[in-house]
Amino acid sequence: MQPPTIRPPTEPLSLLQTIRAARRNVLELIPELAYKQPIVSGRMGARWHMVQDPVSLRRIFLDNVENYPKSEVMVRMLRPAVGDSLFTSEGDEWRWQRRAVAPVFAHRNVVALAPMMTATAKRAVERLEAAEDQAELVSEMLSATFDVICEVALSGREHFDAEDYGRAILRYFETAGRASLLDFLHVPDWMPRPGALLSRGAVRTMHRMVAAAIEARRKEDRGNADDLLDHMLEAEDPVTGRRMSPTDLLHNMQFFIVAGHETTALALSWSLLLLALNPAMQERAHKQARDVLGAKPAEEKDLEAMPLVRQVLEEAMRLYPPVGMLARNVRERDKLGGRDILPNDIVFLPIYALHRHRMWWHNPDGFDPDRFAPTEASAWDRYRYLPFGAGPRVCVGANFAMMQAHIILATVLARFQFEPIEPLPRPVMFMTVRPDPDLRLKITPVR
Numbered sequence: 001m002q003p004p005t006i007r008p009p010t011e012p013l014s015l016l017q018t019i020r021a022a023r024r025n026v027l028e029l030i031p032e033l034a035y036k037q038p039i040v041s042g043r044m045g046a047r048w049h050m051v052q053d054p055v056s057l058r059r060i061f062l063d064n065v066e067n068y069p070k071s072e073v074m075v076r077m078l079r080p081a082v083g084d085s086l087f088t089s090e091g092d093e094w095r096w097q098r099r100a101v102a103p104v105f106a107h108r109n110v111v112a113l114a115p116m117m118t119a120t121a122k123r124a125v126e127r128l129e130a131a132e133d134q135a136e137l138v139s140e141m142l143s144a145t146f147d148v149i150c151e152v153a154l155s156g157r158e159h160f161d162a163e164d165y166g167r168a169i170l171r172y173f174e175t176a177g178r179a180s181l182l183d184f185l186h187v188p189d190w191m192p193r194p195g196a197l198l199s200r201g202a203v204r205t206m207h208r209m210v211a212a213a214i215e216a217r218r219k220e221d222r223g224n225a226d227d228l229l230d231h232m233l234e235a236e237d238p239v240t241g242r243r244m245s246p247t248d249l250l251h252n253m254q255f256f257i258v259a260g261h262e263t264t265a266l267a268l269s270w271s272l273l274l275l276a277l278n279p280a281m282q283e284r285a286h287k288q289a290r291d292v293l294g295a296k297p298a299e300e301k302d303l304e305a306m307p308l309v310r311q312v313l314e315e316a317m318r319l320y321p322p323v324g325m326l327a328r329n330v331r332e333r334d335k336l337g338g339r340d341i342l343p344n345d346i347v348f349l350p351i352y353a354l355h356r357h358r359m360w361w362h363n364p365d366g367f368d369p370d371r372f373a374p375t376e377a378s379a380w381d382r383y384r385y386l387p388f389g390a391g392p393r394v395c396v397g398a399n400f401a402m403m404q405a406h407i408i409l410a411t412v413l414a415r416f417q418f419e420p421i422e423p424l425p426r427p428v429m430f431m432t433v434r435p436d437p438d439l440r441l442k443i444t445p446v447r
């Protein structure tokens, strides 16, 4: 069965249609041309360009990165929740935080967190076993990855009401995320942005919980818990020796918690839907996981022997990149794909369209994890597959995300079989690409 997708607009949208589409689904703003051409430009308030060409993307992410700071609009949208954290800052403020945080996510530290990921994968299986013959997989996967991030970020959930926190995140995404498009299009400030107001309560809820957890750790003096919070309390810029202030810490931990579980849960959910739609591939992935694991949960040492499970995740993030679109401002005049790019133009990077582009992919809308086999993937241009971004601002948590997703997916696949339930969900993006309205699958335990 063909994976669900959206029908892109074939004609340019009016301002009103654009605003409506943005409230419904950001992916519906990507024109059909963007799936066929390297760059598409237009004007609506500001001049904008959508860039889907690996050569130009390399220039934006790496070779001329200073010219393309993160879009001020996106940053403004996130700042109430995550302040000037690593994700939202620029220039020197970004540089010192990146130097301080990078070692926290070094391979050695991430591997040390794997046993907690294994323990949470085991709990996910127990929850699925308790389900009747079907389950809503997004909430199951959110629960699993939230479990991981609470364990590794804060050594437990005592200070969190996971449900309250989860609801606050959703409210924030839906409100702040929807309002933002008006800003991109330079719609005047007097037009009300309901999201900004609605999201305030959600942000307060999230901050209160994270601050309580950090405060408890400071007081606890529990020696070395060896988790993310511990490493962040110790983090320091190797060049200047600067340490995180309590506010820096709060904003960064808050970002890790939101970024660390929502995106990974979506990669897992889409993987399960794709496998449910493709029983032959599911059988191959199940067999690989079962042969290596039997009925036990996956550990870090098992992962190398289950490459197909990882390829399924990679292919799921090609078809449904959790971060489906990025945006950048333009500082100085430049050329991309032979086109003049002017100061104050807006550059959109529609990762969703890049990953389904007719020029770069064979069978672009089809599910084929074998294209990620090492022999195949080593031949392509790295800049045509960018679920984690690239260059100096590449996702700092990519290894962490891949390890937890690999552990959870392998564990679940070894134990259950999944079948689709009609109607299938469609991909909808506000800040992340989610199955809408949710993802129900039939599940059968494998004895």
Ligand code: HEM
Pocket (backbone or CB within 6 Å): 070, 086, 087, 088, 098, 255, 256, 257, 259, 260, 261, 263, 264, 267, 321, 322, 323, 326, 327, 386, 387, 388, 389, 390, 392, 393, 394, 395, 396, 397, 398, 400, 401
């Ligand atoms: C499947 C899961 C994930 C996906 C798809 C993802 C995607 C991304 C993308 C696309 C960017 C680049 C944004 C840009 O260039 O504008 C990014 C940056 C970032 N991500 Fe992730 N991410 C994931 C998981 C995580 C996790 C688990 C963490 C931390 C616990 C994390 C922390 C960050 C941070 C701090 C940045 C900003 C880095 C910087 O600007 O220097 N992400 N992520």
